[in-house]
Amino acid sequence: xxxxxxxxxxxxxxxxxxxxxxxxxxxxxxxxxxxxxxxxxxxxxxxxxxxxxxxxxxxxxxxxxxxxxxxxxxxxxxxxxxxxxxxxxxxxxxxxxxxxxxxxxxxxxxxxxx
Amino acid sequence: xxxxxxxxxxxxxxxxxxxxxxxxxxxxxxxxxxxxxxxxxxxxxxxxxxxxxxxxxxxxxxxxxxxxxxxxxxxxxxxxxxxxxxxxxxxxxxxxxxxxxxxxxxxxxxxxxxx
Numbered sequence: 001x002x003x004x005x006x007x008x009x010x011x012x013x014x015x016x017x018x019x020x021x022x023x024x025x026x027x028x029x030x031x032x033x034x035x036x037x038x039x040x041x042x043x044x045x046x047x048x049x050x051x052x053x054x055x056x057x058x059x060x061x062x063x064x065x066x067x068x069x070x071x072x073x074x075x076x077x078x079x080x081x082x083x084x085x086x087x088x089x090x091x092x093x094x095x096x097x098x099x100x101x102x103x104x105x106x107x108x109x110x111x112x113x114x
Numbered sequence: 115x116x117x118x119x120x121x122x123x124x125x126x127x128x129x130x131x132x133x134x135x136x137x138x139x140x141x142x143x144x145x146x147x148x149x150x151x152x153x154x155x156x157x158x159x160x161x162x163x164x165x166x167x168x169x170x171x172x173x174x175x176x177x178x179x180x181x182x183x184x185x186x187x188x189x190x191x192x193x194x195x196x197x198x199x200x201x202x203x204x205x206x207x208x209x210x211x212x213x214x215x216x217x218x219x220x221x222x223x224x225x226x227x228x229x
Binding site for chain 2: 004009042046049099102103104105106107
């Protein structure tokens with residue numbers, strides 16, 4: 001079975017500070033991992049994903065994440081936060097089998113203070 | 115091009131009523147997913163279509179929930195005898211295929227409120 005845990009339902013950073021959003025997963029098969037962002041009144045948008053290969057994955061808007069198998073983690077980072085990064089962020093793992101369904105964490109709300 | 119669209123954007127109904135929620139996927143996407151997002155939670159999988167058939171409906175909570183995709187494009191999620199616990203945002207996503215690594219493209223959701 002697959003599951004995702006996001007540590008911290010709310011994270012607050014100052015503009016220009018490092019963003020770190022934590023995600024740990026459990027998977028019975030080699031994991032495919034995703035980070036999605038949800039802005040108010042908009043659909044979820046893919047930030048980045050890990051399938052195979054390079055464990056450091058770069059995404060849109062300056063975000064990146066590193067897959068660490070030994071720690072079962074896939075934390076999301078951005079060196080310098082912008083006000084426009086304020087949103088809700090979801091980590092997800094792809095379920096086993098060939099359906100492609102996603103199992104999401106509970107989400108982390110990122111607040112960026114001026 | 116056009117993204118995934120969902121109608122209505124908001125639906126308010128009374129307990130016991132029947133509702134239909136519509137999803138228009140991206141043209142050419144064969145895989146379609148429905149998720150439910152309760153307040154303060156991440157989306158939870160409901161059902162997956164590959165073409166016209168429901169290939170995985172393991173996430174449907176009970177037999178009051180049903181979904182169809184008769185022509186392999188538009189899908190409708192149907193909820194009978196609605197209950198207050200059904201209140202949530204219902205999300206639809208489509209994908210070019212169902213491979214585990216494929217990106218899913220999400221619609222803005224339908225917010226269902228059951229009074």
